[in-house]
Amino acid sequence: MNELYKKQVRNALVSWFEVEKRDLPWRKTKDPYKIWVSEVMLQQTKVDTVIPYYERFIAKYPSLESLANADEEELLKEWEGLGYYSRARNLQAGVKEVVEYYDRNVPSTRKEISKLKGVGPYTAGAVLSIAYGVPEHAVDGNVMRVLSRLLLIKEDIAKPKTKKVFEEAVMELIDRENPSAFNQGLMELGAVICTPTKPKCLLCPVREYCSAFFEGMQEELPVKTINKKSKIHKMKAVVIEKDGKVLLEKRPSKGLLANMWQFPMVELPTTNHTVEEVIEHDYRISIIKGKEILTFKHIFSHLTWEMESYAAQLTKDKGLPDNCKWFTKEEVENQPMPVPVLKVWNAWKERDFEQ
Numbered sequence: 001m002n003e004l005y006k007k008q009v010r011n012a013l014v015s016w017f018e019v020e021k022r023d024l025p026w027r028k029t030k031d032p033y034k035i036w037v038s039e040v041m042l043q044q045t046k047v048d049t050v051i052p053y054y055e056r057f058i059a060k061y062p063s064l065e066s067l068a069n070a071d072e073e074e075l076l077k078e079w080e081g082l083g084y085y086s087r088a089r090n091l092q093a094g095v096k097e098v099v100e101y102y103d104r105n106v107p108s109t110r111k112e113i114s115k116l117k118g119v120g121p122y123t124a125g126a127v128l129s130i131a132y133g134v135p136e137h138a139v140d141g142n143v144m145r146v147l148s149r150l151l152l153i154k155e156d157i158a159k160p161k162t163k164k165v166f167e168e169a170v171m172e173l174i175d176r177e178n179p180s181a182f183n184q185g186l187m188e189l190g191a192v193i194c195t196p197t198k199p200k201c202l203l204c205p206v207r208e209y210c211s212a213f214f215e216g217m218q219e220e221l222p223v224k225t226i227n228k229k230s231k232i233h234k235m236k237a238v239v240i241e242k243d244g245k246v247l248l249e250k251r252p253s254k255g256l257l258a259n260m261w262q263f264p265m266v267e268l269p270t271t272n273h274t275v276e277e278v279i280e281h282d283y284r285i286s287i288i289k290g291k292e293i294l295t296f297k298h299i300f301s302h303l304t305w306e307m308e309s310y311a312a313q314l315t316k317d318k319g320l321p322d323n324c325k326w327f328t329k330e331e332v333e334n335q336p337m338p339v340p341v342l343k344v345w346n347a348w349k350e351r352d353f354e355q
Contacts, residue, residue, distance in 0.1 A: 013185040013205060016206075017182075017189075018181060025055055036094075037054065037061075037091065045083070083338070086118075086258070087118070136179065142187050142189075144162075149217075153222070154221070156225055157222045231304070233303060237265045238287065239263050242326060244328065260341070266278040284320060
C-alpha cells in the first residue's frame, strides 16, 4: 500500500463516518467503562437488540464500582435474553480487577487492558481507540469482511491465524490522528454498507479504492470455510406444579448457561425410558405428565437443543437435589433464565395447563 492510497482511504472513511454514523447511545460517551460494556454486549448480538439492554444496564450500573459490587444473580437477570452469559460474568470479573488493581481506571495500553478477564484483542482495541484515542486495531468479522474486499485479501477468515493479517492491515491503514472514527468507520461500513450478501457498493465511500469492486469479486469475499454441523441434543423440559408453585433447578456454576435457572430438563438416554422415569431417577420426585407446551429448536454457537416441553403435576417428593427449589409464579419472574426456558415459561403462562 502506498502512502497516497492509505491517506485517501483514511480520509474517505473518516469523513463518511463523521457525517453518516448512526445515533447510538454508546457513541455519546468517551467513558472507557461504558464503551467496554457496549463492546461486550455487541459481541454476537445485533445493534438494535443491544440498545435497550445497554441503556437499562448503564442506568442500573452507571460506574465500575456499581457493577463490581453487583449481585451475580441480579446481573444475570439484567443480561437475560442477550445470551452468551459468560460475557456478563467475565465483564464483572474484569471490572472488579480494574477497581481492585488499577485504582478504578481502565488501563490505557494494550498490554495492561489485555490482562483483564474477558478482554480479548478486539475489545482491547475498541476501548483503547474509541475511549482513549490510541491507534490500535479492533478486528472483528465486520472489519475482516470490509478489508478482505478493500484489499483483496483471500485468506480464509475462519482460520484463527488469518486475524493477524487483518490486524497488520489495520495498523498500516489506521488514521493516527483519529483512530476512534477510523475503527468505528470500518465497523459501521461492515454493518450498513459492506454487508455479507448484496453489499451496497454504490453507496460505499471507499468504493473507488476497493480492489474487489474493480475485480467484481465483492460477493465472493471474504473466504470462509463452513464450520462443522453443531451437535444436536434432544431436551425435554417439564414445568412441574405443586400447590401453586413451580419447580426450578439451578444449572452448574461452570459451563453452558452457568448459574441460570431452568425447569427440570432431561435428555433421554434411550427410547426405553420415559420422561417420568428419568425425572424420578434424576430429581427424586414422581410426576404425572400433562399436555405438551411447546416444541422448538434453540441454536447455540456450538450445539442445538431440540426442545420439547410439558406441563406436569407433582405426586411424590422424596427429597429434592440441593440445586432445585419451589418458587411462586411471581418469584419465577425474578430469576435469571436462558432464552429457551423463558420461551417455555411464557407459553405455559399463556395457556391453561390445569390437569
